[in-house]
Amino acid sequence: MKQLSKKQKIIYAVIIAIILIGIIIYCTIGFNLGLMFSNNKRIDIYIGKDFSISDIKQIADETLDGKKIIQTAELLDDYASVTVKDASEEQIENFKTKIIEKYNISENSQLVNTIDVPSVKIIDVMKYYIFPVLLATIISAVYLAVRFRKQNIFRVFLKTIFMPIIIDALYFSIIAIFRIPFNEFVMPIALFIYIITLIVCAYKFKKDEK
């Protein structure tokens, strides 16, 4: 078996340490969910005429705390939807008053609708990726193991299986440790890292063959 150099040992030790810390953090406090994935409050306000997202954002910044996501809603784009982590009744009332003043809307009970949106479970986001990624990895590992059988069929097979797992585990651990918000871009990036890792594996085996 090839001896690892001191540098390689340090790198592997650091990777394992990061992954372990990441697992501990995930098991204890979980990921830092981004606004759209965490518990949030969605404030839907009916404006009924053309409006600018930047104007709504400005009013929301004045009246509501924290990060906000502003979207238009309904097919005629006559609703504005503001998503915040939390907002008090007073803040929502303040927000509503400023919108009424800005757009000259008449007050009515249907004007504002507030919905408490529960968080998404991370496993619900990830579970649809697990089977296809595993299946593609196993088939790719079988192909590479047969193709590069001269380099030890089991070594090639296991390396192809474990490399994407380790690299993606490292990625998720970094997200957990540095409390990077887990949002809608996290899984696409994980998928990208997974595919790149398999490409690198194929490239390395080819290079070692020469």
Place this chain on the structure above:
Amino acid sequence: MERNLKIVLVTLIVILLTLISFVGIYKKDSILYKNIIADYLLSSNLEGKRVIELTIDTSTNEVKYDKDGNVVEDSENETTSTDTTEENTDEETDTTENTEDEYTIVNEPVNPEEKLTVENYKITKKIIETRLESMNVDNFIVRLNEENGKIIVEIPENGRTDEIVSNLNSVGDFEIVDQEDNTVLLNENDIKEVLVGYNTTESGTGVYLNIQFNKEGTSKLEEITNKYISSTDEEGNTVEKNVTLKMEGEELFSTYFSETIVNGQLPLTFGSATTDVSTIQQYLQNASSVAILLNSGKMPLKYNIESQEFVKPIINEKILNISIYVLIGLVILSFIYLIIKYKKYGALTVIGSVAVIDLLLLAIRYTNVYLSIESAIAFIILIILNTILLKNILKNINKKSEREDIYKAIKNGLLESMDIIIVLLIISIVFTFIKWAAINTVGILMFWGIICILISHLIFTRTLLLNSNK
């Protein structure tokens, strides 16, 4: 001279492809010119989604009990919406006695307090997810508030959304009861599987639901079909012993059985046989909805649709434009790299690469690929693959290379890249067969991208390179 002509011809073909791909082909349609090239399709995370809020039904049903404590079936059971914070804060049920008729009316909550558990909330969430998967919804999020049981469902907004929403909060209960005393003979727990079928006869096509009962259900069905029959009494009168089929608490129909069913399969006809296609499709859709509800299991709790709203995506036009510019930037960077490193030959491969982009953009539009956030991954992977392939080809070509050397360089470059291409093809084919939109998009895009790369470089780039040397 001939070689130069070939280079010019290939370049012109690529320019034509670029014009078709980016500008389109316009044809006069009455008074306006219309682009006949298909448009791009955007997935829900780029076009918007329907957000449905489901809350636990807090209403009550008026149930009549006789003096023996048996439920008295009225023509209607009244359902009243009661605000549980107003009256009866201390008691769940409201009781009035009518001594004249000697029965008791009790207001029973649709969802009893003891059923409002986290476990039941989770079971309901799971059932909703199963229904969405069965209805081939390719991208959804279901959120559960474990404190109050509220469920938020986010699904793509398209032509099927209304149909999907109508199936979300149905409880999915099914009963076969004795018509006389309402004894439950079979229910949804006895069902193994429900399939939709149709058969064509002379009078038209009939749609039916084939309910396959499990082992216990099969033996119960056999007993029922033996007992609930039409017979003649001693006086010669026909006596029918009927069962009633109920779904969602509503009676579908009553019938007796003309023969004993031993195989546990109960076919239920939807409507009558018809030759009208739209009617058949409607029957099929209705039957499929029922099948999905019964196959997904009965919800332990009844939910109401509190609100539903179409919400535009977070990825707005600004972010989308930035993403497109970044992708274009990466493409240009790869082209600059090839031109700087491989000079004339690099420039020729850039022409072939432009053809790749043109073919891929056309393929996307004609193969129903829904573009999403994840599409960017596929594009970046294809840029990387294209650059690696061309690098492997060009590293063996120089000014002194003869036609034969260039041919070998192309062949060896392709063989050297074949392992990466095969791994990416494996990933793309596996992903293509997955229903989940995020994975499926990446798979289909990568698959067509690899095909376009191979076709383009084998036809255009190869011709350009082979004819590039004197």
